[in-house]
Amino acid sequence: MTHRTYGVAVVGRAFMGRAHSNAWRNVAAFYPDGPRVRQHVLVGRDRTSLEASAEALGWQSVSTDYEAVLADPAVDVVDLCVPGHLHSSMAIAALEAGKHVLVEKPLANTVAEAQAMADAATAATERGVRAMVGFNYxxxxxxxxxxxxxxxxxxxxxxxxxxxxxxxxxxxxxxxxxxxxxxxxxxxxxxxxxxxxxxxxxxxxxxxxxxxxxxxxxxxxxxxxxxxxxxxxxxxxxxxxxxxxxxxxxxxxxxxxxxxxxxxxxxxxxxxxxxxxxxxxxxxxxxxxxxxxxxxxxxxxxxxxxxxxxxxxxxxxxxxxxxxxxxxxxxxxxxxxxxxxxxxxxxxxxxxxxxxxxxxxxxxxxxxxxxxxxxxx
Amino acid sequence: MTHRTYGVAVVGRAFMGRAHSNAWRNVAAFYPDGPRVRQHVLVGRDRTSLEASAEALGWQSVSTDYEAVLADPAVDVVDLCVPGHLHSSMAIAALEAGKHVLVEKPLANTVAEAQAMADAATAATERGVRAMVGFNYxxxxxxxxxxxxxxxxxxxxxxxxxxxxxxxxxxxxxxxxxxxxxxxxxxxxxxxxxxxxxxxxxxxxxxxxxxxxxxxxxxxxxxxxxxxxxxxxxxxxxxxxxxxxxxxxxxxxxxxxxxxxxxxxxxxxxxxxxxxxxxxxxxxxxxxxxxxxxxxxxxxxxxxxxxxxxxxxxxxxxxxxxxxxxxxxxxxxxxxxxxxxxxxxxxxxxxxxxxxxxxxxxxxxxxxxxxxxxxxx
Amino acid sequence: MTHRTYGVAVVGRAFMGRAHSNAWRNVAAFYPDGPRVRQHVLVGRDRTSLEASAEALGWQSVSTDYEAVLADPAVDVVDLCVPGHLHSSMAIAALEAGKHVLVEKPLANTVAEAQAMADAATAATERGVRAMVGFNYxxxxxxxxxxxxxxxxxxxxxxxxxxxxxxxxxxxxxxxxxxxxxxxxxxxxxxxxxxxxxxxxxxxxxxxxxxxxxxxxxxxxxxxxxxxxxxxxxxxxxxxxxxxxxxxxxxxxxxxxxxxxxxxxxxxxxxxxxxxxxxxxxxxxxxxxxxxxxxxxxxxxxxxxxxxxxxxxxxxxxxxxxxxxxxxxxxxxxxxxxxxxxxxxxxxxxxxxxxxxxxxxxxxxxxxxxxxxxxxx
Amino acid sequence: MTHRTYGVAVVGRAFMGRAHSNAWRNVAAFYPDGPRVRQHVLVGRDRTSLEASAEALGWQSVSTDYEAVLADPAVDVVDLCVPGHLHSSMAIAALEAGKHVLVEKPLANTVAEAQAMADAATAATERGVRAMVGFNYxxxxxxxxxxxxxxxxxxxxxxxxxxxxxxxxxxxxxxxxxxxxxxxxxxxxxxxxxxxxxxxxxxxxxxxxxxxxxxxxxxxxxxxxxxxxxxxxxxxxxxxxxxxxxxxxxxxxxxxxxxxxxxxxxxxxxxxxxxxxxxxxxxxxxxxxxxxxxxxxxxxxxxxxxxxxxxxxxxxxxxxxxxxxxxxxxxxxxxxxxxxxxxxxxxxxxxxxxxxxxxxxxxxxxxxxxxxxxxxx
Incomplete structure (x- = not known):
């Protein structure tokens, strides 16, 4: 039996970045019948701290260049663990780049941002690109x-x-x-x-x-x-x-x-x-x-x-x-x-x-x- | 040591009348340093059921005539356990008759009634007559x-x-x-x-x-x-x-x-x-x-x-x-x-x-x- | 409807005497279909403190003479709220005097005493005299x-x-x-x-x-x-x-x-x-x-x-x-x-x-x- | 900063093998200042099911030959998740082979087995080889x-x-x-x-x-x-x-x-x-x-x-x-x-x-x- 494998990029290495990394690292062990994950890249601003986090959390690489991440064909999923005011622009860019997107809650800081994101998700769906908001409860x-x-x-x-x-x-x-x-x-x-x-x-x-x-x-x-x-x-x-x-x-x-x-x-x-x-x-x-x-x-x-x-x-x-x-x-x-x-x-x-x-x-x-x-x- | 004794009239023999009767019957046993109570009269509308209740609950007499109760010098305290819409008129009459009054909560059904009662209580206080509402909690x-x-x-x-x-x-x-x-x-x-x-x-x-x-x-x-x-x-x-x-x-x-x-x-x-x-x-x-x-x-x-x-x-x-x-x-x-x-x-x-x-x-x-x-x- | 009335003697005025007095004073109010109680006599050693307790707890009289209590035809029930080492002799005497007996738990301090009490209760039953031990729980x-x-x-x-x-x-x-x-x-x-x-x-x-x-x-x-x-x-x-x-x-x-x-x-x-x-x-x-x-x-x-x-x-x-x-x-x-x-x-x-x-x-x-x-x- | 890395062998792939695998896979992420782990080999009896487990649980290889595992210099730690009657012989063999040993509780099925294991652990300690029993609570x-x-x-x-x-x-x-x-x-x-x-x-x-x-x-x-x-x-x-x-x-x-x-x-x-x-x-x-x-x-x-x-x-x-x-x-x-x-x-x-x-x-x-x-x- 083979399993489809998804390359994942997590953006953010703080509290939520750590919680999401934990999830990607463990999902196959607990849900062995589902797809597999390649912890491809941990994305952030400071390379040194990113590298330390990536080593401990199981990521294969790090990046400080979000646009490059979006351009990387090895990335199938973008998982945003950044502050709320960054959600809208980063999520819309990822969807437009054809990446499936998971956004930590709340979806955005304003209704206008959330509306734009919802519109982008609707458009992406027609191209087979998926979006989800992470209300983990x-x-x-x-x-x-x-x-x-x-x-x-x-x-x-x-x-x-x-x-x-x-x-x-x-x-x-x-x-x-x-x-x-x-x-x-x-x-x-x-x-x-x-x-x-x-x-x-x-x-x-x-x-x-x-x-x-x-x-x-x-x-x-x-x-x-x-x-x-x-x-x-x-x-x-x-x-x-x-x-x-x-x-x-x-x-x-x-x-x-x-x-x-x-x-x-x-x-x-x-x-x-x-x-x-x-x-x-x-x-x-x-x-x-x-x-x-x-x-x-x-x-x-x-x-x-x-x-x-x-x-x-x-x-x-x-x-x-x-x-x-x-x-x-x-x-x-x-x-x-x-x-x-x-x-x-x-x-x-x-x-x-x-x-x-x-x-x-x-x-x-x-x-x-x-x-x-x-x-x- | 002697204790001041108060003659009490409870009006109402249903749920609250029963709960209040219980209180008057037991207060001396638990608070022996306080005043004493004479369970003088249980007041209501139906003499037969009143008599049955009075015998079991410890009342010395019954009455269906509220005015007579108010005129009875053996009554020091009137305790109203009747529906809310009767509180105002009955409490004001008792205060005016010089009886201390305890009224089961809520004080009244309307602000106007409650206001009239509060005014009557203020007036009564000047004559040494006391009023309380029974928020038992x-x-x-x-x-x-x-x-x-x-x-x-x-x-x-x-x-x-x-x-x-x-x-x-x-x-x-x-x-x-x-x-x-x-x-x-x-x-x-x-x-x-x-x-x-x-x-x-x-x-x-x-x-x-x-x-x-x-x-x-x-x-x-x-x-x-x-x-x-x-x-x-x-x-x-x-x-x-x-x-x-x-x-x-x-x-x-x-x-x-x-x-x-x-x-x-x-x-x-x-x-x-x-x-x-x-x-x-x-x-x-x-x-x-x-x-x-x-x-x-x-x-x-x-x-x-x-x-x-x-x-x-x-x-x-x-x-x-x-x-x-x-x-x-x-x-x-x-x-x-x-x-x-x-x-x-x-x-x-x-x-x-x-x-x-x-x-x-x-x-x-x-x-x-x-x-x-x-x-x- | 008339109710059979039992004259009760409680022996002891401390913690348990008080708890049992409370019960006799209230039983008719909560169980109005059952028999009635006359709180006949509170029994103990010190007349002054007995009188104070009796007044507050609702007893009609006091006594320091247990034998006289047992001889009193107005007493139907003897309720023993005394220390355990007194249970046996007092309960057996009461049963032999034809009084129904309630004894606070435990029945006695020793098996021998308890056995004697159980034997006495068996004998009393044949004369229509009843005994119970007060495991109130x-x-x-x-x-x-x-x-x-x-x-x-x-x-x-x-x-x-x-x-x-x-x-x-x-x-x-x-x-x-x-x-x-x-x-x-x-x-x-x-x-x-x-x-x-x-x-x-x-x-x-x-x-x-x-x-x-x-x-x-x-x-x-x-x-x-x-x-x-x-x-x-x-x-x-x-x-x-x-x-x-x-x-x-x-x-x-x-x-x-x-x-x-x-x-x-x-x-x-x-x-x-x-x-x-x-x-x-x-x-x-x-x-x-x-x-x-x-x-x-x-x-x-x-x-x-x-x-x-x-x-x-x-x-x-x-x-x-x-x-x-x-x-x-x-x-x-x-x-x-x-x-x-x-x-x-x-x-x-x-x-x-x-x-x-x-x-x-x-x-x-x-x-x-x-x-x-x-x-x- | 470099971290000492330990090669681990887990023996057993059932309930406890899965729980222990989970621990080795996650320890660096939660305790980043401590040593690192290489999930070297999952050991058991049936190669096919071992391979499926190993893939999902993150193990690099599998083995059905316990002696070969003990002989493998890449293995530093042996973690025994097998039934209790196997603990004694397997743990003693591992300690004698110079492997650190973790044994799932209880230590053994009998006092005699436990005594032999404790003796072996004492002897191993002198060679710098460590043993622990897994009372995880x-x-x-x-x-x-x-x-x-x-x-x-x-x-x-x-x-x-x-x-x-x-x-x-x-x-x-x-x-x-x-x-x-x-x-x-x-x-x-x-x-x-x-x-x-x-x-x-x-x-x-x-x-x-x-x-x-x-x-x-x-x-x-x-x-x-x-x-x-x-x-x-x-x-x-x-x-x-x-x-x-x-x-x-x-x-x-x-x-x-x-x-x-x-x-x-x-x-x-x-x-x-x-x-x-x-x-x-x-x-x-x-x-x-x-x-x-x-x-x-x-x-x-x-x-x-x-x-x-x-x-x-x-x-x-x-x-x-x-x-x-x-x-x-x-x-x-x-x-x-x-x-x-x-x-x-x-x-x-x-x-x-x-x-x-x-x-x-x-x-x-x-x-x-x-x-x-x-x-x-």
Missing amino acids: RRVPALAWARQLVADGRIGTVRQARVAYLQDWLVDDTAPMTWRLRKESAGSGALGDLASHAVDQVRALLGQEVLGVNGTVHTFVPRREGADGVEEVTVDDAAWATLQLDGGAVASLEVSRMATGRKNGLVIELYGSHGGLRFDLEALNELEVCLDGAASYSRTLVTEPEHPYLEAWWPPGHVLGWDHTFTSQAADFLRCLAEGRAPEPSFEDGLAVQQVLAAIERSAAASGATVDPKETR | RRVPALAWARQLVADGRIGTVRQARVAYLQDWLVDDTAPMTWRLRKESAGSGALGDLASHAVDQVRALLGQEVLGVNGTVHTFVPRREGADGVEEVTVDDAAWATLQLDGGAVASLEVSRMATGRKNGLVIELYGSHGGLRFDLEALNELEVCLDGAASYSRTLVTEPEHPYLEAWWPPGHVLGWDHTFTSQAADFLRCLAEGRAPEPSFEDGLAVQQVLAAIERSAAASGATVDPKETR | RRVPALAWARQLVADGRIGTVRQARVAYLQDWLVDDTAPMTWRLRKESAGSGALGDLASHAVDQVRALLGQEVLGVNGTVHTFVPRREGADGVEEVTVDDAAWATLQLDGGAVASLEVSRMATGRKNGLVIELYGSHGGLRFDLEALNELEVCLDGAASYSRTLVTEPEHPYLEAWWPPGHVLGWDHTFTSQAADFLRCLAEGRAPEPSFEDGLAVQQVLAAIERSAAASGATVDPKETR | RRVPALAWARQLVADGRIGTVRQARVAYLQDWLVDDTAPMTWRLRKESAGSGALGDLASHAVDQVRALLGQEVLGVNGTVHTFVPRREGADGVEEVTVDDAAWATLQLDGGAVASLEVSRMATGRKNGLVIELYGSHGGLRFDLEALNELEVCLDGAASYSRTLVTEPEHPYLEAWWPPGHVLGWDHTFTSQAADFLRCLAEGRAPEPSFEDGLAVQQVLAAIERSAAASGATVDPKETR
Whole structure:
């Protein structure tokens, strides 16, 4: 048996570059029936640090010349792990160069950029070139299983979704100013970073689109001291929203970087007419399920062979970690490429998320009144 | 040692009448240093059922004549456990008759009624007559302790409060129409019933007033079948709000009667600059505390002698039940009467809660835009 | 409708006397269809403190003369809340005087005393006089439900029971010497106090008798300072046992007063051929259930009307406290008296528990080798 | 900077071979400052399946000739992932051939084999050849941190350890007979498989040796049907023990393959004079800690940079999985090789565990009486 092999270029060697490298290095070991990967080139700006990273992470070469990478026929896939304001131009260039593209979330910093990317992806599809946005939590087995359970009607019609993403890394008001707290570089604060995951999950789990948004944003520590003295924080520390969905559900959203003692608390509760579900990313191998009209919630360790993705991993009770989601994401992406199918979440999905985030900001600026995420500003 | 004894009249023999009777019957046993109670008269409409209740619940007599009760000099305290639309007239009459008054929450069905009651209470105070509204959860030891911890600065400045009150008794869309689902009798749905507790706790725990409200309300099952056929449900099944507080905090609120599998889930999370707190009424003897800059949350069984109210009860680890809150509430009320102090929560507190609930409805009617709870409609 | 009324004498006014008084005072209010109680007399040694207790706890009179109480025809029930070494003589005297007897657990300090009590109860039964031992945790709704579930085969054949009762009030090695730490007054340490509950639950839940016992006991702090200087601790701080049951199950037991941070942790896990159950007394309204071959455990709030005892109490989600078990125990006892049925747990049950506790000590003294609890020493 | 590179041979391609391969493939990426690995050869019996595994798992070659592997100078490390009865001869041969050896736990099936291995390891050490046994849970960050906390005196003197390892894969009494249920091939049942981890943790966490053992073993389903008809199960389904430790602590042990609904429940509770700890492998990123005399337990997500191993992995709140323990184990082993230090746990540690397991069986055969694990049979 032979396996199709894809040459991959990862752009970026920081946190996300490392997580994605890990995925490409391991995908064949866990998904041996799928395509193979050649870790062709790690791309960045500083050759010395790139070389050190490449050696440790398993890359065959490094490059500081993105255009050359796009021109290299040995590169089949471009995987962008760079800051959000670079996504649009780099992704569009790669698609136009005929490379399949994986972009780390959020898709872009603005709706306009996201729209341009979605348009480019549509055009590329006609040439057999694929694009995907990396909302990796879609590959958390518990969340993938939750999505199946909802789709199969196991909790009936979903009425309420209660979603929070709570972290605490800005609680200390003497924490220094960084580029992440400036609107021009970061786009937004907790909204783009945390609410993007939350909104993607609401759309994915419910299979419903957002029709109306009421939003509030707040910056609890409005000034922080940085290298250049005290500076204004121009992004949100926390945000709240109520989303009206086209299937009749209402979702509440709360995201924060000031939630003391919460490290990575993406908490999702779904309440349906015949059941409910509860998930917390800090316990990512568990799903609490109330199915088929049951009276209470079962804590289920999502490590059984019949659970999504688990066949690839370990026996029951042998839990997965956060980074395994990237390996499964890579496997799904590669399989779509090999089979000529559209991978998901698509750039259209990424755009829809961006529209909701922008609508939260617009509503907040309009005293919280309802905003349609599809309307032009 | 002698103890002042108060003659008590409870009005109502249903769920709340029973819970309050239990409190009056037990208060001396648990708070032996406080005043004594004579369970003088149980008041209602049907003499036969009243007599059966009175015999079992420990009342010395029954009455169907509220005016006679108010005229009876043996009655010192009137405790109203009747539906909300009767609170205002009955409480004002009792205060005017010189009786101390305890009213079960919420204070009233409308701001106007609540305002009239607060005015009557102010007038009565000058005559030494006292009034209190029965937000019994203020006497949950874990919540009373939480309030102390916040007041003592143990979690620093509170920035975010995340509060939900989730029940599930309306999940079944074939559940029948009742008076609780009609606006004219019930005033509102989850708002008055559940959000009133939640708003009272936000105000009490944070010691802050609500300046601005964004609200959303929704009825998931708009029609239900009753004795007279299919009828429109005219109250909310669920409500959401964001509250801006005068100390700079933001509180999110979500209440629902459609939260499948949640029986009595009043969940309160506070996030401060130096700690946090977490509470769930379904585990009412526990408080998760992150204090004084600690890195994580300690699950604390709030049953130690130094915890509020616990000296009156059992040794460590011997947990309290829901109904014990009423006994402690009665003890607090009696001690205030004996000492000539104003009991709390006052009718002013009850009015402030009512104003926030009304503001949520007004905001919801105005597309979610910000509303000032103090503004005249 | 008239109700049979029983005159009750409680002996003892300390912790247990107070808990039992509470039960007699409240039983009619929660179980209105059952018999009525007249709180006739509170019995003890010091008249002044008795009178203060009686006034607060609702007793009509006090007495320091136990023989007079036994001679009083107004007393139908004698409820013994005195130290264990007094149980045997006082209970036997009461039974011989024709009084129904309730004895707080454990039944006695020695097997010989327990045997004499069981014999006396057998003799009394023939005269229509009833006896019960107060293992109040049999009236925890979650545990009563657990027993039903096992009896109904919902977890199949029980194979393993894993039971611990963990407290921490002796962790501090400077805690002072007391009578509870001397064998002559207390009989034993954690064994009699904690393991008695644990063994009673194993027998009740499984419906099986103990055939063989392997035991270990240990005193971690062998000397403590008391009023008379440093003294040897002559009872166990902790004990461990493995019990072979006649239905083929094996139960493990661990009890301790040195389990730092555990306040009242009676934790019971049952593993059967088709399911399992998990309970923790610190969360006494909850039972985790894995029934009928299910794959995982549901956390169930045991507050639904169909759960044992709950019809008498509050609506779903309104949790009970530790002391409610005594009220339900009193109700069960009274109903048995009125209906001429044998209440349970019987003195025979109390004796069986005592035999297992003694067997643990004998096994521990014999290097841990297996001991038959029924064998004569 | 150059890194010493070690050629590795893994023997075995099943569950453990796959887990260990994963570790060797990833160690440089997560521990870039340590030595490098060349995945030289995957060793087994069937060339075809070996080649398929090797391609997916990243091995450069395969071999079915273990002697040739031992003779190959490109092999520095031999990693044995074969059944327990093969450990002794293969490990001793490798050590004699001058290869560093890692052996998957348990060290061997019998004390005699383990003793021979420990002797061989001692002899090899003099030639600079290293040996380690793969109790991978020593590299669970929460357990490594727990060990530090105990060693640093943060919970005072440990008095009680309460350890269980509960799985449920044999609950179904129609599950078929396998080699794992025959004494001649498996050595023992839950004892060798599960109790070996538990005993290793007790020794590691407490830093104490086992002086005395009381044990019980049981086979709940004594006959199962296999390919050759119904056969007797000759290993234990569950085992219980009480261990006396040389520092004065007492540890209780319970292991089972019949614990319905428990998938991988290695639960460890430590109770000390000034605190306690609680761990459950099903939530392996968490440790509940009660430190320095605190009153209650803090649930701590063990994902902070200051926690053991975490510097190598992801930011706070980004949880690790079961398999990451093998990567950290490989990193520790390699670093010891490079620095000429003895890796731990040593074969002596593995022998000590084996002696305790054997003592449990001997005690069980002697009616549960105390056995010294060091005594010759």
